[in-house]
Amino acid sequence: MSIIYPSMQHMNDAAVSQRFEDSLGYLVNHLTYAFRQGIVHRCGEAGFVITHEELGVLVLLRREDGATQTHLANTLAKDKAVITRLLNGLVRKGYVERRPDPVDRRVVRAFLTTSGNGAIQCIHPILMDYVATAIRGVTQDEFDATCVVLRRILSNLQQVNEKA
Amino acid sequence: MSIIYPSMQHMNDAAVSQRFEDSLGYLVNHLTYAFRQGIVHRCGEAGFVITHEELGVLVLLRREDGATQTHLANTLAKDKAVITRLLNGLVRKGYVERRPDPVDRRVVRAFLTTSGNGAIQCIHPILMDYVATAIRGVTQDEFDATCVVLRRILSNLQQVNEKA
DNA sequence: TATTATTATTGATAATGTCAATTATTGATA
DNA sequence: TATCAATAATTGACATTATCAATAATAATA
Numbered sequence: 001m002s003i004i005y006p007s008m009q010h011m012n013d014a015a016v017s018q019r020f021e022d023s024l025g026y027l028v029n030h031l032t033y034a035f036r037q038g039i040v041h042r043c044g045e046a047g048f049v050i051t052h053e054e055l056g057v058l059v060l061l062r063r064e065d066g067a068t069q070t071h072l073a074n075t076l077a078k079d080k081a082v083i084t085r086l087l088n089g090l091v092r093k094g095y096v097e098r099r100p101d102p103v104d105r106r107v108v109r110a111f112l113t114t115s116g117n118g119a120i121q122c123i124h125p126i127l128m129d130y131v132a133t134a135i136r137g138v139t140q141d142e143f144d145a146t147c148v149v150l151r152r153i154l155s156n157l158q159q160v161n162e163k164a
Numbered sequence: 165m166s167i168i169y170p171s172m173q174h175m176n177d178a179a180v181s182q183r184f185e186d187s188l189g190y191l192v193n194h195l196t197y198a199f200r201q202g203i204v205h206r207c208g209e210a211g212f213v214i215t216h217e218e219l220g221v222l223v224l225l226r227r228e229d230g231a232t233q234t235h236l237a238n239t240l241a242k243d244k245a246v247i248t249r250l251l252n253g254l255v256r257k258g259y260v261e262r263r264p265d266p267v268d269r270r271v272v273r274a275f276l277t278t279s280g281n282g283a284i285q286c287i288h289p290i291l292m293d294y295v296a297t298a299i300r301g302v303t304q305d306e307f308d309a310t311c312v313v314l315r316r317i318l319s320n321l322q323q324v325n326e327k328a
Numbered sequence: 329t330a331t332t333a334t335t336a337t338t339g340a341t342a343a344t345g346t347c348a349a350t351t352a353t354t355g356a357t358a
Numbered sequence: 359t360a361t362c363a364a365t366a367a368t369t370g371a372c373a374t375t376a377t378c379a380a381t382a383a384t385a386a387t388a
Contacts, residue, residue, distance in 0.1 A: 020227055020239060024307075027314040028192055033241035034321040041325075051374065063184055069336065075184060077197035082376065084337060089374095106335040106384045133324050134317050143188075146313040149306050150191040153298050157198040160297050161205075215343065234366065246345060248368060253343095270353045270366040333386070338379105345374070355364070 035134070042126050048119055050093075053078075057086055058095065058112070058120045059127070066109045068101070095119055199298070206290050212283055214257075217242075221250055222259065222276070222284045223291070230273045232265070259283055 020026055036052045043050055050058075056076050061067060069087065073080045087110055090096035095116030101107035112120065135143065184190055200216045207214055214222075220240050225231060233251065237244045251274055254260035259280030265271035276284065299307065 020224055022311070024311060024314075026239070027311060027318060028196060030241045031314060031318050031321070032192060032196065034318060034325055038321055038325045053375070060184055070334085075190070077194045078375090079377065080336065081338080081378080085375085104335085104385070108336065130324075134320050136320050138313055138316055142309070142313050145306070146310045147186070147188060147191060149302055149310040150188075150195060152302055154191060154195050154198060156298050156300050157195070157202055160294075161198055161202045217344070232366080242344085243346065244367065245347080245369080249344085265366095268354070268366085272367065329388100331386100331388075333384100335384080336382090338381075340379095341377085343374100343376070346372085348370090350369075351367085353365080353367105355362100357362080358360095 039127060039130055042130060043123055046122065046126055048123060050119075050123075051089075053082075053086055054090055054093075054095075055123070057083075057090060057110075058116065058123070061096070061110060061112050061116070062120045062124065066099075066111050068107050068109055070107075072110065090116070203291060203294055206294060207287055210286065210290055212287060214283075214287075215253075217246075217250055218254055218257075218259075219287070221247075221254060221274075222280065222287070225260065225274060225276050225280070226284045226288065230263075230275050232271050232273055234271075236274065254280070 039055065040050070040052050043055065053076075057072065060072065060075060064071070067075075069080060069083045072078075072087075073083045076083070078086075087096055087098065090110075091098065094113060096110050097113050098108050098110055101109055203219065204214070204216050207219065217240075221236065224236065224239060228235070231239075233244060233247045236242075236251075237247045240247070242250075251260055251262065254274075255262065258277060260274050261277050262272050262274055265273055
């Protein structure tokens, strides 16, 4: 039950009897599942034994090397404890190293090692290729409109959640 | 790394430097996270201590009572072993019972018990209410268009995955 | 300075996921 | 019909991820 099974037409009764397979939740779930399976498999084929969540960290660090753990947690939608342990794993694999922030000594920043950088540089084109096939047949406008809707829903959820 | 971090504009270089927060993956991840937190919390407040995945099973059984475990696995995008264990949990909680299919004796079907039915009948309005606030400000057309795009992407992924 | 807030870690445990092996049954085929 | 292959579910063994409270270290504020 990752997300929103009922589809939009839940407002009236007819909709309650709508097919589960037509709901946003179904789509999001399956999308997530398929993407995970696919990308992890492709990375494995390329010689990178890595979990999907570890991959998320590397992808983010590729863009924002030296991110703080709080930032990683917020951006990846995870508890800070989860980030601590994901980083432990990546450090063990030699992909990441931690360095204390020079200014604020409470803060720890995560950096790609040479090896980690090599890995993500190698993985990135694989990811790009996979994404390209994923969005085949979707126009930029359609894609943008989709993001707008999802962002709206997300914003609604976050708003109502924080009130509780 | 649940899903597709890069956003559409990955095709050119400018896009590669786009913000992580603008990607479809970011949206889907956070959407999933926020929805989970919110609905589980609301169920808990109503006296139902239930996990998000268990909730998915109940929601599906509400619609398709007597579903086979294979069907549950396919619909919820989970391994059959996961379904076996989710059902074990729900049986322990008294919400679900298993009955063998009368025709094909390999097949086991999952049914809501009286208690399980009561629970989902009580939870359903909570879910509906939560969903209603989630999609506030989204028109039916926008919602439908979003589903079309996501369905397209899902279809692309499934197609390319099965070839591998 | 004393208090409060923030950042990260740790411990303990629960929840999910993966994947191969096994059992029971059914369907197909020779 | 006897055999073999396919299917449905369970189990075992384990990895991964999540949750949540407690703690330590540091920083910010009154």
